[in-house]
Amino acid sequence: MSTFSIVSGRRLLIAAVFAACFVSGPAVAGMLQDTIARYTAEVTSADKGFTGFSAERGRMLFFSRPATGKPDTPSCTSCHSDSPVTVGQTRAGKEIAPMALSRTPDRYTESKKLAKWFRRNCKSVLGRVCTAMEKGDFLTFMATQ
Amino acid sequence: MTRVWDLPLRLFHWAMVVAVVVAAITGFLTPEWWLDLHSVAGYALGVLLAFRLVWGVFGSPYSRFRSFPLKLSDLHQHLISVLHRTPRIFVGHNPAGAWMIVVLLFLLVALVITGVLALGGRENLGPLAFVTVYQIGNISREVHEIAALGLLWAVAIHLLGVFVDTRIFKHPVLAVMMIGNKMSSDKRANGPDGTHTARGAVWFASITGLLIVVGVAMASVTPSGWRNIQTPADYVAECGDCHDAYHPSLRTAAAWRSVMNGLENHYGEDASLDEGTIADIRAYLVENHAGTFDTEVANRIGRIDTPSFRMTDVRRWKKQHRDINESVYRLKSVGSKVNCQGCHKDAESGRFDDDKIHLPSGDKS
Numbered sequence: 001m002s003t004f005s006i007v008s009g010r011r012l013l014i015a016a017v018f019a020a021c022f023v024s025g026p027a028v029a030g031m032l033q034d035t036i037a038r039y040t041a042e043v044t045s046a047d048k049g050f051t052g053f054s055a056e057r058g059r060m061l062f063f064s065r066p067a068t069g070k071p072d073t074p075s076c077t078s079c080h081s082d083s084p085v086t087v088g089q090t091r092a093g094k095e096i097a098p099m100a101l102s103r104t105p106d107r108y109t110e111s112k113k114l115a116k117w118f119r120r121n122c123k124s125v126l127g128r129v130c131t132a133m134e135k136g137d138f139l140t141f142m143a144t145q
Numbered sequence: 146m147t148r149v150w151d152l153p154l155r156l157f158h159w160a161m162v163v164a165v166v167v168a169a170i171t172g173f174l175t176p177e178w179w180l181d182l183h184s185v186a187g188y189a190l191g192v193l194l195a196f197r198l199v200w201g202v203f204g205s206p207y208s209r210f211r212s213f214p215l216k217l218s219d220l221h222q223h224l225i226s227v228l229h230r231t232p233r234i235f236v237g238h239n240p241a242g243a244w245m246i247v248v249l250l251f252l253l254v255a256l257v258i259t260g261v262l263a264l265g266g267r268e269n270l271g272p273l274a275f276v277t278v279y280q281i282g283n284i285s286r287e288v289h290e291i292a293a294l295g296l297l298w299a300v301a302i303h304l305l306g307v308f309v310d311t312r313i314f315k316h317p318v319l320a321v322m323m324i325g326n327k328m329s330s331d332k333r334a335n336g337p338d339g340t341h342t343a344r345g346a347v348w349f350a351s352i353t354g355l356l357i358v359v360g361v362a363m364a365s366v367t368p369s370g371w372r373n374i375q376t377p378a379d380y381v382a383e384c385g386d387c388h389d390a391y392h393p394s395l396r397t398a399a400a401w402r403s404v405m406n407g408l409e410n411h412y413g414e415d416a417s418l419d420e421g422t423i424a425d426i427r428a429y430l431v432e433n434h435a436g437t438f439d440t441e442v443a444n445r446i447g448r449i450d451t452p453s454f455r456m457t458d459v460r461r462w463k464k465q466h467r468d469i470n471e472s473v474y475r476l477k478s479v480g481s482k483v484n485c486q487g488c489h490k491d492a493e494s495g496r497f498d499d500d501k502i503h504l505p506s507g508d509k510s
Contacts, residue, residue, distance in 0.1 A: 093480020
Protein backbone atom coordinates (compact mmCIF):
# COMPACT_ATOMS: atom_id res chain seq x y z
CA MET A 1 0.00 0.00 0.00
CA SER A 2 2.94 2.34 0.66
CA THR A 3 3.97 2.30 -3.00
CA PHE A 4 0.46 3.33 -4.00
CA SER A 5 0.26 6.30 -1.67
CA ILE A 6 2.51 8.38 -3.90
CA VAL A 7 0.54 7.84 -7.12
CA SER A 8 -2.55 9.90 -7.96
CA GLY A 9 -6.06 8.79 -7.09
CA ARG A 10 -6.76 8.26 -10.73
CA ARG A 11 -3.89 5.83 -11.26
CA LEU A 12 -4.91 4.01 -8.13
CA LEU A 13 -8.43 3.55 -9.35
CA ILE A 14 -7.30 2.28 -12.73
CA ALA A 15 -5.00 -0.18 -11.03
CA ALA A 16 -7.80 -1.34 -8.76
CA VAL A 17 -10.23 -1.85 -11.63
CA PHE A 18 -7.50 -3.62 -13.53
CA ALA A 19 -6.96 -5.98 -10.65
CA ALA A 20 -10.67 -6.64 -10.28
CA CYS A 21 -10.97 -7.35 -13.96
CA PHE A 22 -8.33 -10.03 -14.05
CA VAL A 23 -11.18 -12.22 -12.90
CA SER A 24 -13.80 -11.14 -15.44
CA GLY A 25 -11.71 -11.08 -18.62
CA PRO A 26 -9.29 -8.58 -20.11
CA ALA A 27 -11.36 -7.30 -23.08
CA VAL A 28 -14.38 -6.32 -21.00
CA ALA A 29 -12.15 -4.92 -18.30
CA GLY A 30 -10.43 -2.70 -20.81
CA MET A 31 -13.67 -1.11 -21.94
CA LEU A 32 -15.12 -0.55 -18.50
CA GLN A 33 -11.78 0.90 -17.51
CA ASP A 34 -11.94 3.29 -20.47
CA THR A 35 -15.44 4.32 -19.47
CA ILE A 36 -14.45 4.95 -15.89
CA ALA A 37 -11.42 6.86 -17.12
CA ARG A 38 -13.73 9.06 -19.19
CA TYR A 39 -15.92 9.81 -16.19
CA THR A 40 -12.81 10.47 -14.12
CA ALA A 41 -11.60 13.02 -16.68
CA GLU A 42 -15.04 14.65 -16.61
CA VAL A 43 -15.10 14.87 -12.82
CA THR A 44 -11.48 16.08 -12.37
CA SER A 45 -11.98 18.84 -14.93
CA ALA A 46 -14.57 20.37 -12.61
CA ASP A 47 -13.21 19.27 -9.23
CA LYS A 48 -9.42 19.36 -8.80
CA GLY A 49 -9.60 17.76 -5.37
CA PHE A 50 -11.23 14.56 -6.71
CA THR A 51 -9.71 11.49 -5.08
CA GLY A 52 -11.46 8.66 -6.91
CA PHE A 53 -14.84 6.98 -7.19
CA SER A 54 -16.34 5.19 -4.26
CA ALA A 55 -18.06 1.83 -4.38
CA GLU A 56 -19.78 2.79 -1.12
CA ARG A 57 -21.40 5.89 -2.68
CA GLY A 58 -22.36 3.70 -5.67
CA ARG A 59 -23.99 1.25 -3.29
CA MET A 60 -25.98 4.04 -1.70
CA LEU A 61 -27.17 5.29 -5.08
CA PHE A 62 -28.32 1.79 -5.98
CA PHE A 63 -30.16 1.12 -2.72
CA SER A 64 -31.45 4.62 -1.92
CA ARG A 65 -35.03 5.56 -2.50
CA PRO A 66 -34.95 9.16 -3.75
CA ALA A 67 -38.46 9.05 -5.27
CA THR A 68 -37.87 12.39 -6.92
CA GLY A 69 -38.57 11.08 -10.42
CA LYS A 70 -41.61 9.32 -11.81
CA PRO A 71 -44.00 7.87 -9.23
CA ASP A 72 -43.81 4.26 -10.45
CA THR A 73 -40.01 4.09 -10.19
CA PRO A 74 -38.87 5.40 -6.80
CA SER A 75 -35.55 3.50 -6.78
CA CYS A 76 -33.02 1.72 -9.00
CA THR A 77 -34.09 -1.42 -7.17
CA SER A 78 -37.65 -1.01 -8.49
CA CYS A 79 -36.43 -2.75 -11.63
CA HIS A 80 -32.97 -4.09 -10.88
CA SER A 81 -34.15 -6.14 -7.89
CA ASP A 82 -32.97 -5.76 -4.31
CA SER A 83 -29.54 -7.13 -5.05
CA PRO A 84 -26.93 -6.47 -7.77
CA VAL A 85 -26.48 -10.21 -8.22
CA THR A 86 -30.09 -11.22 -8.83
CA VAL A 87 -32.29 -10.97 -11.91
CA GLY A 88 -34.51 -7.89 -12.11
CA GLN A 89 -37.75 -7.23 -13.95
CA THR A 90 -39.02 -4.28 -15.97
CA ARG A 91 -42.43 -2.86 -15.15
CA ALA A 92 -43.61 -4.38 -18.40
CA GLY A 93 -42.52 -7.79 -17.13
CA LYS A 94 -39.30 -8.62 -18.98
CA GLU A 95 -36.29 -10.01 -17.13
CA ILE A 96 -33.22 -7.82 -16.60
CA ALA A 97 -29.90 -9.61 -16.19
CA PRO A 98 -28.12 -8.93 -12.86
CA MET A 99 -26.22 -5.63 -12.73
CA ALA A 100 -23.11 -7.04 -11.03
CA LEU A 101 -20.26 -7.43 -13.46
CA SER A 102 -19.44 -10.83 -11.96
CA ARG A 103 -22.89 -12.11 -12.96
CA THR A 104 -23.27 -10.39 -16.33
CA PRO A 105 -19.73 -9.97 -17.66
CA ASP A 106 -20.77 -8.22 -20.89
CA ARG A 107 -22.36 -5.29 -19.08
CA TYR A 108 -21.18 -1.68 -19.36
CA THR A 109 -19.29 -2.32 -22.58
CA GLU A 110 -21.32 -0.34 -25.10
CA SER A 111 -20.97 3.34 -24.46
CA LYS A 112 -24.12 4.27 -26.43
CA LYS A 113 -26.22 1.78 -24.53
CA LEU A 114 -24.73 2.86 -21.22
CA ALA A 115 -25.39 6.55 -21.89
CA LYS A 116 -28.96 5.80 -22.99
CA TRP A 117 -29.88 3.86 -19.88
CA PHE A 118 -28.17 6.24 -17.45
CA ARG A 119 -30.13 9.06 -19.07
CA ARG A 120 -33.47 7.22 -18.96
CA ASN A 121 -33.18 5.54 -15.58
CA CYS A 122 -31.79 8.55 -13.75
CA LYS A 123 -34.61 10.68 -15.16
CA SER A 124 -37.18 8.04 -14.15
CA VAL A 125 -35.81 7.60 -10.62
CA LEU A 126 -34.16 10.91 -9.71
CA GLY A 127 -36.05 13.21 -12.04
CA ARG A 128 -32.74 14.53 -13.44
CA VAL A 129 -29.66 13.27 -15.26
CA CYS A 130 -26.95 11.65 -13.15
CA THR A 131 -23.62 13.40 -12.68
CA ALA A 132 -20.38 11.85 -13.92
CA MET A 133 -19.54 11.28 -10.24
CA GLU A 134 -22.72 9.27 -9.66
CA LYS A 135 -22.16 7.21 -12.80
CA GLY A 136 -18.52 6.49 -11.90
CA ASP A 137 -19.50 5.50 -8.36
CA PHE A 138 -22.26 3.23 -9.68
CA LEU A 139 -19.95 1.43 -12.11
CA THR A 140 -17.24 1.10 -9.48
CA PHE A 141 -19.75 -0.50 -7.14
CA MET A 142 -20.99 -2.92 -9.81
CA ALA A 143 -17.42 -3.85 -10.78
CA THR A 144 -16.78 -4.99 -7.22
CA GLN A 145 -19.98 -7.02 -6.88
CA MET B 146 -80.43 -60.99 -50.22
CA THR B 147 -79.23 -57.97 -52.16
CA ARG B 148 -76.06 -55.99 -51.72
CA VAL B 149 -77.18 -52.34 -51.53
CA TRP B 150 -74.30 -50.28 -50.19
CA ASP B 151 -70.99 -50.75 -51.93
CA LEU B 152 -67.82 -50.94 -49.88
CA PRO B 153 -66.53 -47.47 -50.89
CA LEU B 154 -69.80 -45.89 -49.75
CA ARG B 155 -69.73 -47.66 -46.41
CA LEU B 156 -66.11 -46.70 -45.82
CA PHE B 157 -67.01 -43.14 -46.75
CA HIS B 158 -69.86 -43.15 -44.26
CA TRP B 159 -67.84 -44.31 -41.28
CA ALA B 160 -64.76 -42.22 -42.12
CA MET B 161 -67.05 -39.22 -42.27
CA VAL B 162 -68.53 -40.07 -38.88
CA VAL B 163 -65.03 -40.01 -37.39
CA ALA B 164 -64.11 -36.74 -39.11
CA VAL B 165 -67.36 -35.05 -38.04
CA VAL B 166 -66.94 -36.16 -34.44
CA VAL B 167 -63.37 -34.81 -34.34
CA ALA B 168 -64.41 -31.56 -36.02
CA ALA B 169 -67.38 -31.16 -33.66
CA ILE B 170 -65.33 -31.73 -30.52
CA THR B 171 -62.54 -29.38 -31.62
CA GLY B 172 -65.07 -26.86 -32.89
CA PHE B 173 -67.59 -26.74 -30.06
CA LEU B 174 -65.69 -27.82 -26.98
CA THR B 175 -61.96 -27.19 -27.04
CA PRO B 176 -60.28 -23.75 -26.88
CA GLU B 177 -59.18 -21.90 -29.98
CA TRP B 178 -55.69 -23.29 -30.04
CA TRP B 179 -57.07 -26.65 -31.18
CA LEU B 180 -57.74 -25.07 -34.55
CA ASP B 181 -54.95 -27.22 -36.04
CA LEU B 182 -56.77 -30.49 -35.44
CA HIS B 183 -60.09 -28.90 -36.39
CA SER B 184 -58.63 -27.90 -39.76
CA VAL B 185 -57.24 -31.37 -40.35
CA ALA B 186 -60.69 -32.88 -39.70
CA GLY B 187 -62.15 -30.27 -42.06
CA TYR B 188 -59.72 -31.04 -44.87
CA ALA B 189 -60.43 -34.77 -44.41
CA LEU B 190 -64.15 -34.05 -44.66
CA GLY B 191 -63.53 -32.00 -47.80
CA VAL B 192 -61.78 -34.92 -49.50
CA LEU B 193 -64.45 -37.38 -48.36
CA LEU B 194 -67.28 -35.15 -49.58
CA ALA B 195 -65.62 -34.57 -52.95
CA PHE B 196 -65.45 -38.34 -53.32
CA ARG B 197 -69.09 -38.72 -52.26
CA LEU B 198 -70.28 -36.19 -54.84
CA VAL B 199 -68.35 -37.93 -57.62
CA TRP B 200 -69.54 -41.32 -56.39
CA GLY B 201 -73.09 -39.99 -56.51
CA VAL B 202 -72.69 -39.81 -60.27
CA PHE B 203 -70.32 -42.68 -61.08
CA GLY B 204 -70.88 -45.08 -58.18
CA SER B 205 -72.94 -48.23 -57.89
CA PRO B 206 -76.71 -47.99 -58.47
CA TYR B 207 -77.88 -47.18 -54.91
CA SER B 208 -75.05 -44.73 -54.34
CA ARG B 209 -76.14 -42.60 -57.27
CA PHE B 210 -78.15 -39.50 -56.51
CA ARG B 211 -80.38 -40.39 -59.50
CA SER B 212 -81.65 -43.37 -57.57
CA PHE B 213 -82.73 -41.23 -54.59
CA PRO B 214 -86.54 -41.08 -54.22
CA LEU B 215 -86.72 -37.31 -53.82
CA LYS B 216 -90.18 -36.58 -55.20
CA LEU B 217 -92.13 -34.61 -52.62
CA SER B 218 -95.23 -36.72 -53.18
CA ASP B 219 -93.19 -39.81 -52.30
CA LEU B 220 -91.97 -38.15 -49.14
CA HIS B 221 -95.53 -37.24 -48.18
CA GLN B 222 -96.75 -40.77 -48.80
CA HIS B 223 -93.85 -42.26 -46.92
CA LEU B 224 -94.36 -40.09 -43.85
CA ILE B 225 -98.05 -40.96 -43.76
CA SER B 226 -97.25 -44.66 -44.02
CA VAL B 227 -94.77 -44.29 -41.17
CA LEU B 228 -97.45 -42.68 -39.03
CA HIS B 229 -99.71 -45.64 -39.83
CA ARG B 230 -96.83 -47.91 -38.95
CA THR B 231 -96.92 -49.56 -42.34
CA PRO B 232 -93.91 -48.15 -44.16
CA ARG B 233 -92.95 -49.65 -47.47
CA ILE B 234 -89.51 -51.19 -47.54
CA PHE B 235 -87.09 -49.48 -49.95
CA VAL B 236 -83.95 -51.22 -51.06
CA GLY B 237 -81.89 -48.04 -51.12
CA HIS B 238 -82.90 -44.99 -49.17
CA ASN B 239 -86.50 -44.38 -48.29
CA PRO B 240 -87.72 -40.87 -49.23
CA ALA B 241 -87.20 -39.47 -45.73
CA GLY B 242 -83.74 -40.98 -45.55
CA ALA B 243 -82.85 -39.67 -49.01
CA TRP B 244 -83.85 -36.14 -48.03
CA MET B 245 -81.88 -36.50 -44.87
CA ILE B 246 -78.78 -37.40 -46.88
CA VAL B 247 -79.28 -34.41 -49.16
CA VAL B 248 -79.58 -32.06 -46.17
CA LEU B 249 -76.56 -33.60 -44.43
CA LEU B 250 -74.39 -33.45 -47.53
CA PHE B 251 -75.47 -29.87 -48.23
CA LEU B 252 -74.63 -28.77 -44.67
CA LEU B 253 -71.31 -30.59 -44.70
CA VAL B 254 -70.25 -29.06 -48.01
CA ALA B 255 -71.29 -25.63 -46.71
CA LEU B 256 -69.28 -26.23 -43.53
CA VAL B 257 -66.14 -27.19 -45.42
CA ILE B 258 -66.40 -24.20 -47.78
CA THR B 259 -67.13 -21.62 -45.05
CA GLY B 260 -64.48 -23.23 -42.85
CA VAL B 261 -61.80 -22.85 -45.50
CA LEU B 262 -62.94 -19.25 -46.14
CA ALA B 263 -62.89 -18.41 -42.42
CA LEU B 264 -59.44 -19.93 -42.04
CA GLY B 265 -58.17 -18.02 -45.06
CA GLY B 266 -59.78 -14.68 -44.22
CA ARG B 267 -59.34 -14.56 -40.46
CA GLU B 268 -56.18 -16.54 -39.92
CA ASN B 269 -54.46 -16.12 -43.30
CA LEU B 270 -54.01 -19.88 -43.43
CA GLY B 271 -55.01 -22.62 -45.85
CA PRO B 272 -55.73 -22.89 -49.58
CA LEU B 273 -57.90 -19.77 -49.87
CA ALA B 274 -55.77 -17.42 -47.76
CA PHE B 275 -54.38 -15.76 -50.86
CA VAL B 276 -57.77 -14.51 -52.09
CA THR B 277 -59.91 -14.17 -48.95
CA VAL B 278 -60.07 -10.80 -47.20
CA TYR B 279 -60.78 -10.57 -43.47
CA GLN B 280 -64.41 -9.44 -43.83
CA ILE B 281 -65.29 -12.42 -46.03
CA GLY B 282 -63.56 -14.68 -43.51
CA ASN B 283 -65.55 -13.10 -40.73
CA ILE B 284 -68.92 -13.51 -42.45
CA SER B 285 -67.97 -17.07 -43.39
CA ARG B 286 -67.27 -17.85 -39.77
CA GLU B 287 -70.73 -16.67 -38.77
CA VAL B 288 -72.29 -18.87 -41.47
CA HIS B 289 -69.98 -21.71 -40.39
CA GLU B 290 -71.31 -21.49 -36.84
CA ILE B 291 -74.93 -21.46 -37.96
CA ALA B 292 -74.32 -24.41 -40.31
CA ALA B 293 -72.58 -26.28 -37.48
CA LEU B 294 -75.63 -25.89 -35.26
CA GLY B 295 -77.78 -26.94 -38.21
CA LEU B 296 -75.63 -30.04 -38.63
CA LEU B 297 -76.07 -30.93 -34.95
CA TRP B 298 -79.83 -30.90 -35.43
CA ALA B 299 -79.63 -32.77 -38.73
CA VAL B 300 -77.45 -35.47 -37.19
CA ALA B 301 -79.85 -35.74 -34.27
CA ILE B 302 -82.79 -36.23 -36.63
CA HIS B 303 -80.74 -38.69 -38.70
CA LEU B 304 -80.00 -40.73 -35.55
CA LEU B 305 -83.63 -40.54 -34.53
CA GLY B 306 -84.56 -41.91 -37.96
CA VAL B 307 -82.11 -44.77 -37.54
CA PHE B 308 -83.52 -45.47 -34.08
CA VAL B 309 -87.11 -45.52 -35.31
CA ASP B 310 -86.19 -47.75 -38.24
CA THR B 311 -84.30 -50.20 -36.06
CA ARG B 312 -86.44 -50.30 -32.96
CA ILE B 313 -89.95 -49.73 -34.19
CA PHE B 314 -89.86 -51.13 -37.69
CA LYS B 315 -87.09 -53.68 -37.06
CA HIS B 316 -85.11 -52.71 -40.13
CA PRO B 317 -81.48 -53.46 -39.31
CA VAL B 318 -80.24 -50.31 -41.00
CA LEU B 319 -77.08 -50.08 -38.91
CA ALA B 320 -76.01 -53.58 -39.83
CA VAL B 321 -76.81 -52.84 -43.45
CA MET B 322 -74.56 -49.76 -43.37
CA MET B 323 -71.80 -51.94 -41.96
CA ILE B 324 -72.14 -55.11 -44.02
CA GLY B 325 -73.94 -53.71 -47.04
CA ASN B 326 -76.59 -56.47 -47.51
CA LYS B 327 -80.28 -56.10 -47.19
CA MET B 328 -83.10 -58.61 -47.46
CA SER B 329 -85.09 -57.58 -50.45
CA SER B 330 -87.75 -58.84 -52.75
CA ASP B 331 -86.82 -56.24 -55.32
CA LYS B 332 -85.62 -58.45 -58.11
CA ARG B 333 -84.70 -55.47 -60.27
CA ALA B 334 -82.17 -54.45 -57.75
CA ASN B 335 -78.78 -55.04 -59.27
CA GLY B 336 -76.43 -54.11 -56.50
CA PRO B 337 -72.73 -53.40 -56.49
CA ASP B 338 -70.03 -55.96 -56.98
CA GLY B 339 -66.28 -56.23 -56.63
CA THR B 340 -65.59 -53.98 -59.59
CA HIS B 341 -67.20 -51.10 -57.70
CA THR B 342 -64.71 -51.46 -54.91
CA ALA B 343 -61.82 -51.21 -57.33
CA ARG B 344 -63.36 -48.25 -59.15
CA GLY B 345 -64.10 -46.52 -55.87
CA ALA B 346 -60.51 -46.95 -54.74
CA VAL B 347 -59.22 -45.45 -57.99
CA TRP B 348 -61.63 -42.51 -57.78
CA PHE B 349 -60.82 -41.89 -54.14
CA ALA B 350 -57.07 -42.00 -54.68
CA SER B 351 -57.30 -39.64 -57.69
CA ILE B 352 -59.54 -37.15 -55.90
CA THR B 353 -57.38 -37.17 -52.76
CA GLY B 354 -54.18 -36.77 -54.75
CA LEU B 355 -55.59 -33.95 -56.86
CA LEU B 356 -57.01 -32.04 -53.88
CA ILE B 357 -53.80 -32.38 -51.89
CA VAL B 358 -51.60 -31.19 -54.78
CA VAL B 359 -53.86 -28.27 -55.69
CA GLY B 360 -54.55 -27.42 -52.04
CA VAL B 361 -50.91 -27.37 -51.02
CA ALA B 362 -50.00 -25.28 -54.06
CA MET B 363 -52.74 -22.75 -53.26
CA ALA B 364 -51.85 -22.69 -49.57
CA SER B 365 -48.27 -21.81 -50.35
CA VAL B 366 -49.18 -18.61 -52.21
CA THR B 367 -48.58 -15.52 -50.04
CA PRO B 368 -51.77 -14.78 -48.05
CA SER B 369 -53.68 -11.65 -49.00
CA GLY B 370 -53.83 -10.15 -45.51
CA TRP B 371 -50.35 -10.74 -44.15
CA ARG B 372 -46.82 -10.21 -45.39
CA ASN B 373 -43.44 -10.88 -43.89
CA ILE B 374 -41.72 -7.59 -43.15
CA GLN B 375 -38.08 -7.05 -42.36
CA THR B 376 -37.79 -5.79 -38.78
CA PRO B 377 -34.97 -3.25 -38.47
CA ALA B 378 -32.38 -4.25 -35.85
CA ASP B 379 -32.73 -0.78 -34.34
CA TYR B 380 -36.36 -1.35 -33.56
CA VAL B 381 -35.82 -4.59 -31.65
CA ALA B 382 -32.84 -3.09 -29.81
CA GLU B 383 -34.61 0.10 -28.76
CA CYS B 384 -38.19 -1.04 -28.24
CA GLY B 385 -37.54 -4.61 -27.11
CA ASP B 386 -35.76 -4.11 -23.76
CA CYS B 387 -38.69 -3.39 -21.46
CA HIS B 388 -41.34 -5.35 -23.37
CA ASP B 389 -41.15 -7.24 -26.67
CA ALA B 390 -41.02 -4.98 -29.72
CA TYR B 391 -44.61 -4.81 -31.00
CA HIS B 392 -45.54 -5.65 -34.56
CA PRO B 393 -46.41 -2.43 -36.47
CA SER B 394 -49.82 -3.86 -37.46
CA LEU B 395 -50.95 -3.57 -33.82
CA ARG B 396 -51.52 0.24 -33.93
CA THR B 397 -52.65 2.95 -36.33
CA ALA B 398 -50.18 5.33 -37.97
CA ALA B 399 -51.48 8.18 -35.80
CA ALA B 400 -51.01 6.18 -32.61
CA TRP B 401 -47.46 5.21 -33.56
CA ARG B 402 -46.61 8.86 -34.21
CA SER B 403 -47.96 9.83 -30.80
CA VAL B 404 -46.09 7.03 -29.01
CA MET B 405 -42.84 7.91 -30.76
CA ASN B 406 -43.25 11.61 -30.01
CA GLY B 407 -43.83 11.04 -26.31
CA LEU B 408 -41.05 8.68 -25.28
CA GLU B 409 -39.85 10.85 -22.35
CA ASN B 410 -43.14 10.07 -20.68
CA HIS B 411 -43.80 6.52 -21.76
CA TYR B 412 -46.36 4.90 -19.47
CA GLY B 413 -44.64 6.21 -16.36
CA GLU B 414 -41.09 5.82 -17.61
CA ASP B 415 -38.48 7.63 -19.57
CA ALA B 416 -37.89 5.69 -22.79
CA SER B 417 -36.23 8.56 -24.62
CA LEU B 418 -34.05 8.08 -27.70
CA ASP B 419 -31.97 10.32 -29.92
CA GLU B 420 -33.81 12.13 -32.74
CA GLY B 421 -32.25 10.10 -35.55
CA THR B 422 -33.27 6.76 -34.06
CA ILE B 423 -36.75 8.06 -33.30
CA ALA B 424 -37.20 9.13 -36.93
CA ASP B 425 -36.04 5.72 -38.25
CA ILE B 426 -38.28 3.72 -35.95
CA ARG B 427 -41.26 6.01 -36.50
CA ALA B 428 -40.88 5.66 -40.28
CA TYR B 429 -40.87 1.87 -40.00
CA LEU B 430 -43.92 1.76 -37.71
CA VAL B 431 -45.94 4.28 -39.72
CA GLU B 432 -45.16 2.56 -43.01
CA ASN B 433 -46.44 -0.81 -41.75
CA HIS B 434 -49.36 0.40 -39.62
CA ALA B 435 -52.52 -1.65 -38.98
CA GLY B 436 -54.26 -0.34 -42.11
CA THR B 437 -51.67 -2.08 -44.30
CA PHE B 438 -52.47 -5.54 -42.85
CA ASP B 439 -55.71 -7.48 -43.16
CA THR B 440 -55.18 -9.91 -40.30
CA GLU B 441 -57.59 -10.53 -37.46
CA VAL B 442 -55.44 -8.71 -34.93
CA ALA B 443 -54.99 -5.69 -37.23
CA ASN B 444 -58.73 -5.47 -37.89
CA ARG B 445 -59.93 -6.15 -34.38
CA ILE B 446 -57.28 -4.41 -32.28
CA GLY B 447 -54.66 -2.62 -34.38
CA ARG B 448 -57.05 -0.33 -36.22
CA ILE B 449 -58.92 0.75 -33.10
CA ASP B 450 -57.50 3.93 -31.56
CA THR B 451 -57.52 4.41 -27.78
CA PRO B 452 -56.75 7.60 -25.84
CA SER B 453 -53.84 5.84 -24.11
CA PHE B 454 -52.59 4.42 -27.45
CA ARG B 455 -52.64 1.04 -25.71
CA MET B 456 -53.93 -2.05 -27.51
CA THR B 457 -54.75 -3.46 -24.07
CA ASP B 458 -57.37 -0.71 -23.70
CA VAL B 459 -59.25 -1.77 -26.83
CA ARG B 460 -62.62 -3.22 -25.79
CA ARG B 461 -62.13 -6.23 -27.99
CA TRP B 462 -58.76 -6.97 -26.39
CA LYS B 463 -60.30 -6.89 -22.94
CA LYS B 464 -63.11 -9.14 -24.05
CA GLN B 465 -60.76 -11.69 -25.60
CA HIS B 466 -58.64 -11.83 -22.45
CA ARG B 467 -61.25 -11.53 -19.73
CA ASP B 468 -61.07 -15.22 -18.83
CA ILE B 469 -57.36 -15.01 -18.07
CA ASN B 470 -56.54 -14.88 -14.39
CA GLU B 471 -54.36 -11.93 -13.29
CA SER B 472 -51.89 -14.39 -11.79
CA VAL B 473 -51.11 -15.78 -15.25
CA TYR B 474 -49.73 -12.39 -16.31
CA ARG B 475 -47.39 -12.41 -13.35
CA LEU B 476 -45.86 -15.77 -14.26
CA LYS B 477 -42.16 -15.48 -15.04
CA SER B 478 -42.61 -16.48 -18.66
CA VAL B 479 -45.16 -13.71 -19.26
CA GLY B 480 -44.48 -10.91 -16.78
CA SER B 481 -47.27 -8.58 -17.86
CA LYS B 482 -50.28 -8.37 -20.10
CA VAL B 483 -48.31 -6.18 -22.50
CA ASN B 484 -45.92 -9.06 -23.29
CA CYS B 485 -48.06 -10.57 -26.01
CA GLN B 486 -45.21 -12.92 -26.99
CA GLY B 487 -45.48 -14.63 -23.60
CA CYS B 488 -48.69 -16.34 -24.76
CA HIS B 489 -48.81 -15.66 -28.51
CA LYS B 490 -45.73 -17.46 -29.77
CA ASP B 491 -46.00 -15.77 -33.17
CA ALA B 492 -46.66 -12.22 -31.91
CA GLU B 493 -43.40 -10.99 -33.38
CA SER B 494 -44.63 -11.85 -36.88
CA GLY B 495 -47.95 -10.08 -36.31
CA ARG B 496 -49.96 -13.19 -37.18
CA PHE B 497 -51.49 -14.09 -33.81
CA ASP B 498 -52.69 -17.47 -35.10
CA ASP B 499 -55.10 -19.35 -32.86
CA ASP B 500 -52.91 -22.43 -32.84
CA LYS B 501 -49.90 -20.41 -31.63
CA ILE B 502 -51.64 -19.37 -28.41
CA HIS B 503 -49.95 -21.01 -25.48
CA LEU B 504 -51.08 -20.15 -21.98
CA PRO B 505 -48.09 -20.83 -19.70
CA SER B 506 -50.07 -22.84 -17.17
CA GLY B 507 -51.36 -24.82 -20.14
CA ASP B 508 -54.91 -23.95 -19.27
CA LYS B 509 -57.41 -21.18 -18.96
CA SER B 510 -58.38 -20.37 -15.43
